[in-house]
Amino acid sequence: MSDGWGFWVFIGVLVAAHFGLHLSLGIEAAAPDLLTIAVLLAARELPGGPAAGVGFALGILEDAVSLGAFGAAAVTLTLVGYVGARSRDLFVGDSAFFLGSYLFLGAWIQDLLYFSLAGGVRRGEPVDALLVTAPLEALYAALIGLVAVVLYRTVR
Amino acid sequence: MAEYFEDPRKARWRNVGLAAAFLVAALFLYFLPQNYQTPIRRAIRGTVLTPFIWVQGEVVSQTARAEAMRRLRAERDSLLAVASAQASLGEENRQLRELLGLRDRVVGSFVPAELVRVGTPGGESSFLLDVGREDGVAVGSPVIASGGLLGVVWEVGATSSQAIDWTHPDFRASAMTADGQASGIVESRRGRYREEDRLALVGAPFHTDVAPGTRVVTSGRGGLYPRGILLGTVAGVEEAEPGWRKTYLVRPAIRPEGVTHVLVGTPGDASLAPLWTGGELDPLGPDEP
Numbered sequence: 038m039s040d041g042w043g044f045w046v047f048i049g050v051l052v053a054a055h056f057g058l059h060l061s062l063g064i065e066a067a068a069p070d071l072l073t074i075a076v077l078l079a080a081r082e083l084p085g086g087p088a089a090g091v092g093f094a095l096g097i098l099e100d101a102v103s104l105g106a107f108g109a110a111a112v113t114l115t116l117v118g119y120v121g122a123r124s125r126d127l128f129v130g131d132s133a134f135f136l137g138s139y140l141f142l143g144a145w146i147q148d149l150l151y152f153s154l155a156g157g158v159r160r161g162e163p164v165d166a167l168l169v170t171a172p173l174e175a176l177y178a179a180l181i182g183l184v185a186v187v188l189y190r191t192v193r
Numbered sequence: 194m195a196e197y198f199e200d201p202r203k204a205r206w207r208n209v210g211l212a213a214a215f216l217v218a219a220l221f222l223y224f225l226p227q228n229y230q231t232p233i234r235r236a237i238r239g240t241v242l243t244p245f246i247w248v249q250g251e252v253v254s255q256t257a258r259a260e261a262m263r264r265l266r267a268e269r270d271s272l273l274a275v276a277s278a279q280a281s282l283g284e285e286n287r288q289l290r291e292l293l294g295l296r297d298r299v300v301g302s303f304v305p306a307e308l309v310r311v312g313t314p315g316g317e318s319s320f321l322l323d324v325g326r327e328d329g330v331a332v333g334s335p336v337i338a339s340g341g342l343l344g345v346v347w348e349v350g351a352t353s354s355q356a357i358d359w360t361h362p363d364f365r366a367s368a369m370t371a372d373g374q375a376s377g378i379v380e381s382r383r384g385r386y387r388e389e390d391r392l393a394l395v396g397a398p399f400h401t402d403v404a405p406g407t408r409v410v411t412s413g414r415g416g417l418y419p420r421g422i423l424l425g426t427v428a429g430v431e432e433a434e435p436g437w438r439k440t441y442l443v444r445p446a447i448r449p450e451g452v453t454h455v456l457v458g459t460p461g462d463a464s465l466a467p468l469w470t471g472g473e474l475d476p477l478g479p480d481e482p
Contacts, residue, residue, distance in 0.1 A: 085208040
């Protein structure tokens with residue numbers, strides 16, 4: 038997927054879009070979690086260490102506006118970045134189905150980890166949140182991520 | 194190029210070590226005490242995230258301007274009607290205070306602020322304000338919207354601050370019914386969805402019956418919130434511990450979602466001494482040696 042600097046510009050656009058939607062426009066669950074998508078896509082192009090570093094850096098940005106769960110996003114995105122990078126050793130593919138499944142699972146795992154670390158500030162019963170809300174949010178993020186990748190490949 | 198000559202096992206362990214270092218750093222931040230987390234959070238908000246926060250401020254200003262104009266006109270007309278109907282009350286109050294030897298009522302001061310909502314998962318029930326320490330805002334300052342109490346300031350920077358609204362699990366306010374019959378602590382009751390969030394008046398005396406529709410206001414106890422700010426109206430009994438206390442569900446006076454402009458209380462003179470005119474009536478005066 039990587040196309041030199043063009044790919045990293047694409048990752049930067051995803052990050053900017055995430056904060057633009059969530060922070061500039063103040064949209065909550067209606068806006069997808071593009072930060073996790075950015076980490077997952079970047080992780081497929083990086084070794085484990087730098088991928089964890091990208092997750093850490095972006096997680097800290099997310100945590101800066103979080104009251105009561107500071108560091109939770111940094112921990113989860115660091116883990117997601119590392120696991121995403123190591124997943125190349127196990128799964129290889131470039132199809133839309135593979136990429137969609139990878140983004141869905143990655144976003145779901147991120148939500149599971151985040152809920153376990155920041156449960157106090159999240160809404161709803163744990164079972165509902167983890168087995169109903171989180172998969173739906175992950176599916177939404179994965180679909181938007183897939184559309185973004187298709188657009189990037191078209192423009193490239 | 195280097196990877197062709199590097200031992201793959203060595204490179205793998207280096208990556209594992211690097212990832213572990215980042216994870217340890219993230220866990221360190223997670224377990225850091227709140228007062229050490231605050232400056233880090235503030236520094237990031239004040240640098241990298243500034244453009245995004247600034248954009249929301251501008252968006253809110255633009256969209257709210259026309260709406261605010263209409264609302265302000267309506268509120269001004271209503272206030273004029275109320276003020277003209279109660280014109281003599283101020284004078285009566287002044288005369289009664291004079292008779293009782295009381296000074297003018299202590300009035301809290303407020304600064305107007307623009308509210309920037311945080312849409313990230315961890316930022317739910319919190320918002321940013323464009324006023325800070327330089328404007329006189331302090332941790333614990335009440336945030337009031339037209340209609341009632343919205344929340345309380347949690348963190349303060351030089352020119353901005355972060356606050357929680359009443360839906361936050363840590364929100365508490367000392368409260369009473371408007372007629373003073375029952376008092377207790379108001380706290381949030383979170384629903385599955387934001388629209389289901391309610392308040393609850395906890396610790397009301399068991400022997401008092403508060404009718405649905407009764408207004409609940411801040412009692413001023415504890416000194417955090419000024420007395421008399423509307424919190425909501427009683428919706429019904431949530432729980433009753435026989436012979437001990439009752440908990441009432443309270444329908445909130447304002448919903449946080451639609452609020453864009455607020456007033457933030459600035460701490461004034463916390464002493465009650467200025468309320469009394471004569472030194473001989475000052476119960477809080479210094480003890481004689």
